[in-house]
Amino acid sequence: MVAAFLTFLAEEQFSARTARLYLGHLGRFAAWLRERYESDLVEATSHYLRVYRTCLADPQRPASVDAALAALQRF
Numbered sequence: 001m002v003a004a005f006l007t008f009l010a011e012e013q014f015s016a017r018t019a020r021l022y023l024g025h026l027g028r029f030a031a032w033l034r035e036r037y038e039s040d041l042v043e044a045t046s047h048y049l050r051v052y053r054t055c056l057a058d059p060q061r062p063a064s065v066d067a068a069l070a071a072l073q074r075f
Contacts, residue, residue, distance in 0.1 A: 001041060001042065002023070002026070005022075005023075005026070005074075005075055006019065006023070008074075009022065009074075021067070021071065022071040022074060022075070025067070025068045025071035025072060026041070026071060026072065026075055028068070029041075029044075029052060029068070029072055032052060032055070033048060036051075041075075049069075049072065053065060053069060056068055
């Protein structure tokens with residue numbers, strides 16, 4: 001699934017830097033899912049995303065939260 005996402009990013013001509021950032025956000029979300037819900041990316045629900053957004057909002061600035069969510073939305 002991650003390989004397909006990389007292919008998508010390349011086809012849409014995202015820069016290598018943006019692809020790395022998106023993969024980082026995706027990896028952090030995947031790790032959070034495993035730790036919190038013992039779940040993986042294919043099992044992610046809108047509920048999980050809302051909880052994740054809330055968890056991000058406390059220690060991070062709104063722009064950082066938006067960047068993480070944009071990466072997940074692309075995925």
